[in-house]
Amino acid sequence: MARVLINIPRTIAAGETITVRTLIQHLMESGHRPNGDGSVVPRDILRRFTASFEGAPVFTAELSPAIAANPFLSFTMTVTESGTLTLRWEGDNGFDQTETRRISVT
Amino acid sequence: MKRVALLLLCCLPAAAQERRSGFADMARETQALQADDAMNPAMLWVQEGEALWSAPAGPAGQSCASCHGDAGTSMRGVAARYPAWDMASQTPIDLAGRIAQCRAERQGAPPLAREAPVLLALSAHVGLQSRGEPIAPLTDPRLASAVTEGASLWRERRGQLDLSCAQCHDDNAGRRLAGSTIPQAHPTGYPLYRLEWQSIGSLQRRLRGCMTGVRAEPFAYGAPEYIAIELFLMGRAAGMLMETPAVRP
8 A cells, every 4th residue: 555645624614615635655657767777667657546525526637657756636626515535546557546534514 | 345255255165154954945846845744755754654663573573662652752852863872883873773773683673774665764753753853963972983084084085076075065065066056965854855866765875876976986875984974964964953854856
């Protein structure tokens, strides 16, 4: 499991637009770099990030080989009711990680 | 006359300049990365180190926390004092060396190599507990000879470029080497996340980078020379605030 940092505001009022910030530990090997022996290091990157709230997608991103290691992704969303935020990172070599966070509206 | 005075001021070696952390010379965007724990990628390693701190290792099933308890209290200010004198080997030892020693000898776990992810994670977690503390090198008389050795290594020209550390970081600090500002080289934030490495790394890795940069053969990881240089640098940065885990370009 890759290490993940997820930052969500502690207190949220109903109808408020919040910023969710995420950071995940990943090499993001571009597939263009040569090894010590001259062969190319196979590509190993995250391909897709999906954020959904109560099953409905709120933000998706397609990631490309030019993105640096440990990608930081941030997005905004408007929260009208309490629910579960699901964050999913998918990538090469079967990488698939899902994190869930409870968002409660005051 | 005024212009001459100004010129002289610009050419003062770092030793005569006000000391500044490498943080002050970074781009605003990089500073923002370090300033916010939710954005600082080094915090991923800190998080790992925090988990490792209380994870049992070795045959006795002991964790760091079994002896040291909560790192927030027992490790406060520790990284600001290292390197220290090691009674067992009768040599100076740095923080990563101490963690590796503790793990191998007291916990009986497999020894950790320098720059191993586990060692970097634990060093970052222990280092974080000293964030904001002033660097306070030990005044142990047994360390004196290593400090002197570090100072002479600092001024020793090396490599095919025949440059010493002092020629860049004392004499030309604040000026530019190609596109980047030459920092004064105060080790305030190690282990730190370097954008160039796209990973966290130790002061020894940074020193090796400089050595290969002047086309000298770097010392092996864990060599006493690195610890001597670190001792000298910590004395030079005494009183500056710890930033671990820092971000650098």
